[in-house]
Amino acid sequence: MGKFDTYPFAYIRKSIVPIEQAQIPIATNALHYGAGIFGGIKAYETDAGVQIFRLADHMERMRQSCKILRFPYDFNIESTQKIILKLAAKNNLKGTTYIRPLVYRSDTNLSPGIEGDYDLSVYMIQMPEYFQAEKGLSVCVSSWQRNADGALPPRTKATGGYLNSSLAIHDAVTSGFDSAILLDSDGNVGEGAVMNLFMVKNGQLITPASDSDILEGITRRTVQLIAKDIGIPVIERTISRTELYTADEIFFCGTAVEISWCQSVDNVEISSKKGDITTKIHKAFDGLSLSHPELFTKI
Ligand code: PMP
Numbered sequence: 001m002g003k004f005d006t007y008p009f010a011y012i013r014k015s016i017v018p019i020e021q022a023q024i025p026i027a028t029n030a031l032h033y034g035a036g037i038f039g040g041i042k043a044y045e046t047d048a049g050v051q052i053f054r055l056a057d058h059m060e061r062m063r064q065s066c067k068i069l070r071f072p073y074d075f076n077i078e079s080t081q082k083i084i085l086k087l088a089a090k091n092n093l094k095g096t097t098y099i100r101p102l103v104y105r106s107d108t109n110l111s112p113g114i115e116g117d118y119d120l121s122v123y124m125i126q127m128p129e130y131f132q133a134e135k136g137l138s139v140c141v142s143s144w145q146r147n148a149d150g151a152l153p154p155r156t157k158a159t160g161g162y163l164n165s166s167l168a169i170h171d172a173v174t175s176g177f178d179s180a181i182l183l184d185s186d187g188n189v190g191e192g193a194v195m196n197l198f199m200v201k202n203g204q205l206i207t208p209a210s211d212s213d214i215l216e217g218i219t220r221r222t223v224q225l226i227a228k229d230i231g232i233p234v235i236e237r238t239i240s241r242t243e244l245y246t247a248d249e250i251f252f253c254g255t256a257v258e259i260s261w262c263q264s265v266d267n268v269e270i271s272s273k274k275g276d277i278t279t280k281i282h283k284a285f286d287g288l289s290l291s292h293p294e295l296f297t298k299i
Pocket residue numbers: 040165191192193194195196214215216217218219220253254255256
C-alpha cells in the first residue's frame with residue numbers, strides 16, 4: 001500500500017482535532033511494545049451517498065480483539081461507531097475511504113504489561129485501490145510462518161502482530177513477487193499477508209477454516225454470503241501448499257484489497273486470466289450496496 005491522502009481531522013484523547021495535532025509522546029507504551037489493536041474499514045460512494053461497509057462487524061471484531069488480549073479497555077461498540085460516524089461527517093468523505101480506528105496503550109510507562117491506560121484514535125485516508133485491479137497477482141508461499149494462535153493470536157488485529165505480515169511482504173516483494181501466502185503452524189495454507197484466500201476447484205470455493213491461524217476476515221464472510229446468493233458451494237477445510245498449484249482459480253479478499261485475483265503462486269501459473277467464478281464474486285461484491293443495503297451505514 002502506498003501513501004494516500006489523509007483527511008484533515010482525526011480523533012484522539014476523546015476529541016476531534018486537526019490531523020496535525022493528533023500526536024503521541026515518544027514514550028507511548030504501544031509504540032514500544034505493540035500494545036494496540038486496530039480496525040480497517042472502508043467507506044464507499046454509493047447511490048445513497050458515502051456509506052460505511054459492515055461497520056458493526058468491524059466494531060465487534062475490535063471488541064473481541066481487546067477481550068482476547070486482556071486489554072483493560074471497555075470497548076463500547078455503539079459509542080465507537082458514533083465517533084467514527086461523527087468524524088466521517090466532519091471530514092466530508094469523498095470517494096473510497098479507508099478508516100483506521102486504533103485502541104492503543106497510551107500511558108508512558110516503560111513496561112510490557114497489559115495493565116495501563118488505553119485510548120481510542122481514528123483517522124481516515126483516501127484509498128482508490130490497493131493492487132492494480134485488473135492485473136493478476138504473482139505471489140509466493142512465504143518462508144515465514146503465520147503467527148500461531150498460541151503465540152500471538154492471528155484472529156486479533158494486534159498492531160504488533162503485523163510485523164509477521166511485514167516480514168512476509170518484504171521478502172516477497174524484494175524477490176519480485178506482489179505479495180505472499182503464509183502457512184499456518186501445521187504447515188498448511190493460512191492466508192495472504194494481509195488478506196484471506198479462496199481457491200476454486202471443480203466449481204467449488206474452498207477456504208482455510210478459522211482454526212488455520214487466520215484473521216477471520218469480514219470480506220471473507222462477505223464472499224461466503226455472495227457465494228450463497230449466487231449458488232456457489234463454499235467449503236472451509238485444510239489446504240496443503242501444493243494443492244494451491246492445482247487450483248482452477250485463486251483470489252484474495254480483504255477490506256483494502258477487496259477481491260484480487262492471483263495469476264501465479266511460486267511462479268506456477270494458476271490462471272492466465274481472471275477466472276469465471278472470481279469474476280462473478282467480484283461483480284457481486286461491487287454491487288453489494290444494492291443487493292445488501294443492510295450491510296452499509298449512512299454517514
Ligand atoms: N488477514 C489479515 C492478516 C488482514 O490484515 C486482513 C485485513 N484486515 C484480512 C485477513 C482481511 O480481513 P477483512 O476482510 O476483515 O479486512
